[in-house]
Amino acid sequence: MLGSGAREHAIVSALLGEGAGHQVVAAPGNAGIAAVAETVSLDASNGDLVASYARDTAVDLVVIGPEAPLVAGVADRVRAAGIPVFGPDRAAAALEGSKAFAKRVMDAAAVPTGRAIRAEDLDAVADALDELGAPHVVKADGLAAGKGVLVTSDRGAALAHAEHYLQQGPVLVEEFLDGREISLFFLSDGHDVLPLSPAQDFKRVGDGDTGPNTGGMGAYSPLPWLARGWADEDAFVTEVRDTVALPTVRALEAEGTPFVGLLYCGLIVTEAGVRVIEFNARFGDPETQVVLARLETPLSGLLLAAATGGLGGMPDPVFRDESAVIVVLASEGYPEEPITGRPIGGLDDALEVPGVTIAHAATALVEDRFVATGGRVLGVVGVGGDLAAARDAAYEAIGRIRLQGSFYRTDIAHAAIEEEAAS
Numbered sequence: 012m013l014g015s016g017a018r019e020h021a022i023v024s025a026l027l028g029e030g031a032g033h034q035v036v037a038a039p040g041n042a043g044i045a046a047v048a049e050t051v052s053l054d055a056s057n058g059d060l061v062a063s064y065a066r067d068t069a070v071d072l073v074v075i076g077p078e079a080p081l082v083a084g085v086a087d088r089v090r091a092a093g094i095p096v097f098g099p100d101r102a103a104a105a106l107e108g109s110k111a112f113a114k115r116v117m118d119a120a121a122v123p124t125g126r127a128i129r130a131e132d133l134d135a136v137a138d139a140l141d142e143l144g145a146p147h148v149v150k151a152d153g154l155a156a157g158k159g160v161l162v163t164s165d166r167g168a169a170l171a172h173a174e175h176y177l178q179q180g181p182v183l184v185e186e187f188l189d190g191r192e193i194s195l196f197f198l199s200d201g202h203d204v205l206p207l208s209p210a211q212d213f214k215r216v217g218d219g220d221t222g223p224n225t226g227g228m229g230a231y232s233p234l235p236w237l238a239r240g241w242a243d244e245d246a247f248v249t250e251v252r253d254t255v256a257l258p259t260v261r262a263l264e265a266e267g268t269p270f271v272g273l274l275y276c277g278l279i280v281t282e283a284g285v286r287v288i289e290f291n292a293r294f295g296d297p298e299t300q301v302v303l304a305r306l307e308t309p310l311s312g313l314l315l316a317a318a319t320g321g322l323g324g325m326p327d328p329v330f331r332d333e334s335a336v337i338v339v340l341a342s343e344g345y346p347e348e349p350i351t352g353r354p355i356g357g358l359d360d361a362l363e364v365p366g367v368t369i370a371h372a373a374t375a376l377v378e379d380r381f382v383a384t385g386g387r388v389l390g391v392v393g394v395g396g397d398l399a400a401a402r403d404a405a406y407e408a409i410g411r412i413r414l415q416g417s418f419y420r421t422d423i424a425h426a427a428i429e430e431e432a433a434s
């Protein structure tokens with residue numbers, strides 16, 4: 012397992028939770044992962060190092076968590092060494108690494124998405140802003156850790172954002188898509204896909220979707236409100252598989268750059284139908300933590316089948332009829348300038364709450380104490396019979412954790428629960 016975040020902690024926990032005796036090694040991992048599995052300090056972005064480590068230790072499967080190693084071509088090196096790898100080669104990872112590439116593939120595959128205009132200078136940006144109208148959406152082309160996107164009605168702010176990112180390359184000006192966002196993951200073996208269960212992510216730092224974008228402050232799954240637009244979750248998932256995931260995977264296959272790994276479809280349900288806002292080439296964080304918390308089918312078999320071309324004919328993964336909610340605890344100053352190094356208390360108390368697990372995102376053990384080492388420190392996952400029970404468990408537990416200056420959103424899954432109660 013390559014990576015060091017809460018997503019990787021959740022994947023490692025899911026693999027170990029199968030009880031199949033898997034031996035899991037994480038590189039580099041984090042303090043939470045080190046409590047349950049072996050960790051090695053290996054540069055996860057160095058493909059040659061990863062490939063030789065995997066060969067020397069006879070690893071059966073390499074799972075790549077974050078986007079940076081994918082875009083750096085780590086999967087290419089591991090695959091070339093003859094080792095099964097869950098994660099796309101560099102060329103296919105451009106689906107996440109370049110928004111312009113993703114738009115081109117979507118056009119080729121007739122995947123529904125918003126209009127986008129690629130601009131290489133400020134004049135072209137200004138023309139595009141006028142053509143597409145407000146609210147404005149301006150995106151950096153390359154990886155920007157969730158910070159490259161600005162959605163604003165302020166034309167001057169849109170221009171300033173574009174000017175900043177133009178220093179690094181072209182920017183995209185996009186049509187504003189209005190509606191609810193959904194993260195839906197598909198396992199892909201390069202030809203066939205299998206869906207996981209949908210989740211909703213909360214990207215803004217503050218309650219009520221205020222403040223800057225972050226990597227994600229919370230999530231929940233499943234989405235009870237889907238049943239109001241579709242017959243059920245399956246109908247929605249099938250539509251996205253047939254109109255988005257499968258055409259995209261087949262288009263990449265036809266171009267000779269097969270996508271093997273996790274196709275993350277970032278969707279908006281508009282009045283005119285489902286639209287793609289972005290693709291990622293890996294599991295989402297924190298959505299993975301709630302999706303895997305409900306997964307009944309053993310994850311290892313799914314990942315290995317995807318890595319070895321074996322998804323065709325397999326049944327869809329099964330999810331427990333339970334709900335999961337994750338609330339992320341962030342360091343003071345996140346996302347601009349998180350303060351790190353502070354000790355974390357109360358973790359054992361939090362874990363006493365029934366149905367609760369904790370995924371470590373940025374922690375280290377210093378003299379037997381966990382300390383925060385980054386902006387998103389950990390995520391508290393509550394599982395329950397319905398969303399309200401899951402949410403209550405997560406909030407009861409996170410309230411028991413002590414980290415000076417830390418904060419979390421108080422409204423994760425709130426609107427969905429209210430709607431359920433009202434309907």
Ligand code: AMP
Pocket residue numbers: 125148150157160162185186187188189192214224277288289
């Ligand atoms: P992205 O990095 O492309 O996922 O964008 C980050 C966030 O910006 C998304 O999760 C949306 O909330 C918002 N966003 C991106 N593109 C659009 C769009 N075309 N219309 C409306 N909101 C968008």
Ligand code: GLY
Pocket residue numbers: 212226227291294295296297298
């Ligand atoms: N939670 C958003 C992402 O993983 O990109």
